[in-house]
Amino acid sequence: MTDWPQVRLHVVTGKGGTGKSTVAAALALALATKGRNVLLCEVEGRQGIARMFDVDPLPFAERRLTTGLPDADGEPGVVHALHVDPEAALLEYLSLYYKLGRAGRALDRFGVIEFATTIAPGVRDVLLTGKVFEAVQRNSRNKGAIHYDAVVLDAPPTGRIVQFLNVSNELAGLAKVGPVKSQADTMMTLFRSPRTAVHLVTVLEEMPVQETADGIGELRAADLPVGGVVVNQVRPRDLTPDQLATLDAGTVAGELAEAGLDETQVDAVVTDLLLGGREHAERRALETAQRAIVDALDVPAYELPRLPQGVDLGALYELAGLLRDQGLA
Amino acid sequence: MNQPPRVGPSGRPRGADVGAAVLDVDALIDDRGVGIIVCCGSGGVGKTTTSAALALRAAERGRRVVVLTIDPAKRLAQAMGIEALDNTPRPVTGVDGGPDGGSLDAMMLDMKRTFDEVVESQASPEKARQILENPFYIALSSSFAGTQEYMAMEKLGQLHADARAEGSYDLIVVDTPPSRSALDFLDAPERLSSFLDGRFIKLLLAPAKGPLKLVGAGFGLITNALTRLLGAQVLRDLQTFVAAIDTVFGGFRQRASKTYALLQDEGTAFLVVAAPERDALREAAYFVDRLSADRMPLAGLIVNRAAVPPAGDLSADEAMAASERLRRSDATSTTAGLLRLHADRTRLVEREAWLRDRFATSHPQVPTAVVPALATDVHDLDGLRRVGSLLGGDDASG
Secondary structure (H helix, E strand, C coil): CCCCCCCCEEEEEECCCCCHHHHHHHHHHHHCECCCEEEEEECCCCCHHHHHCCCCCCCCCCEEEEECCCCCCCCECEEEEEECCHHHHHHHHHHHHHCCCHHHHHHHHCCHHHHHHHHCCCHHHHHHHHHHHHHHHCCCCCCCCCCCCEEEEECCCHHHHHHHHCHHHHHHCCCCCCHHHHHHHHHHHHHCCCCEEEEEEEECCHHHHHHHHHHHHHHHHCCCCEEEEEEEEECCCCCCHHHHHCCCHHHHHHHHHHCCCCHHHHHHHHHHHHHHHHHHHHHHHHHHHHHHHHHCCCCCEEEEECCCCCCCHHHHHHHHHHHHHHCCC | CCCCCCCCCCCCCCCCCCCCCECCHHHHHHCCCCCEEEEECCCCCCHHHHHHHHHHHHHHCCCEEEEEECCCCHHHHHHHCCCCCCCCCEECCCCCCCCCCCEEEEEECCHHHHHHHHHHHHCCHHHHHHHHHCHHHHHHHHHCCCHHHHHHHHHHHHHHHHHHHHCCCCEEEEECCCCCCCCHHHHHHHHHHHHHHCHHHHHHHHHHHCCCCCCCHHHHHHHHHHHHHHCHHHHHHHHHHHHHHHHHHHHHHHHHHHHHHHHHCCCEEEEEEECCCHHHHHHHHHHHHHHHHCCCCEEEEEEEEECCCCCCCCCHHHHHHHHHHHHHHCCCCHHHHHHHHHHHHHHHHHHHHHHHHHHHHHCCCCCEEEEECCCCCCCCHHHHHHHHHHHCCCCCCC
């Protein structure tokens, strides 16, 4: 049972290096069940989705990406992907909403499109979020387009997320009236509604946790709905703190022999195992302390394990399963 | 002068040897010919810590150093005494400069203030006020993606000029913003030029400058379309902004090109910082290629947070097998848990070594320093010293 039944737009942010794109992809897989259609969007021009799923670079068009994670009855849904490109988004936006025709082409010819998408402050973000907004709001009137049950946005990092979503504020100093302004206001209504949730990905280290706490504060101050905190890359906890505190060379050596290691192997490895154990204990203690800070944030937290062999396609499904078991999807 | 080598995929290969050459960090920071070290890399790889640790180590080896950081962790900023963001270098206390009189100053970049200062230095007070109050300028100077990169380089140019005039510093270490479009600052001069020389801007400026020769029918179409989209006020603001900034732009472009030349100078050394992960190393490869395409002096790659290889020759599979055997008789066996940790670590080390090897194969000329992961976060000078000694290749356990 999901903790977020009302949410149609899942925004995934996090400090750089915490695995935000991985979590966004796993969440999309987890949401795509029972024939549901899920759209996974990226906006930072990195083609991360294509690399994670090992497909050709994505165009600015919705593509069927893969089959979602089946539910207990074996019924999967479909994950689609979209790489949002600001220039293409602006041209589409102009033709869709304003039927500019010749003027639209003239804008391009005179470099206005380039200007608007690279230089004009705020406009770039409005275009990127605008496309995502359109995918969420789409309904049956839009013939031929896929209707999505959920949209997952692999968003900019925590430090920029409020600015990114707070589109009408960003435009406030510039466009006080006009269709772009009212479009931005309509988008804000969705972003501030219970149909949106901003999830923050962190690892249990000091800086990312601090940034997560700051991010939650900023989101709340901007009236943007905070979703869950996804605690990523958690170290294994199969050893208890007690066990780690009372490591004993003799016992370990004995057990290694019992496990079938010969004497030379035992000698070579026992000191290192103990050293590794102590270092692990130290890092675990740090993680526990940071985890307590995460718990004090008073938002639902979800945990994903550290995968020593890295994240491949199989691992994404594994992580998707864990997210679903814990109720993020 | 010991010139840092220009290296990159287009450079000269170092023979058939695949393993990367070792980056001698101490030789780099001791080289008096090197006056600027720029640390770049993607977000979350420890760039800020690396810059601060390098700066501290250089200071304690006798250099007079200033470090320009972008967004340090709160406690690290406190430890360095730069939690106040006033855009001026402040001395860091507790630095042991040794007999050569080394010293360390630090500052945190205030992007908007740096931009304001540039405008103020380039325009008359009247004009400057017009620009500073314009909503386009305010948005551009505080939120435009790319401004931060550009301002970091602007500040570097200023620090360098001041240091030269006053003889205050002999080494400037620069941390760069975690930019998604990586080396935006390299593009800054060109982007500014193409922006302000663009046809659209020319059109906007045309009415202010006199006869509308170029314009013709197109302009009316555009202004109408823009007015419909954004409202008339925006267009008026934009026109005022462009007209005002145009007068100071000559100065902007000149400064940007000067900074660019400074970066290319042989007294500058670029360090690319990465973590031993696929994405971070892919970004690092991009940085290396881009720097070499721009003929920037790349000194090498720093791979942070490397897993430390376990001793002994027990493979991951053997360790897992032994762990399973023990767990069959005692599910909570401590030794089984330790064996699993050993297996995880061995696999991580293997994976990282493989990733670094792939990088070295495609970029054989990039000298590399590998910094083992620390168990705890760094937030004081002692922590920075520890990182510094690891960067310098001292024994990890020391």
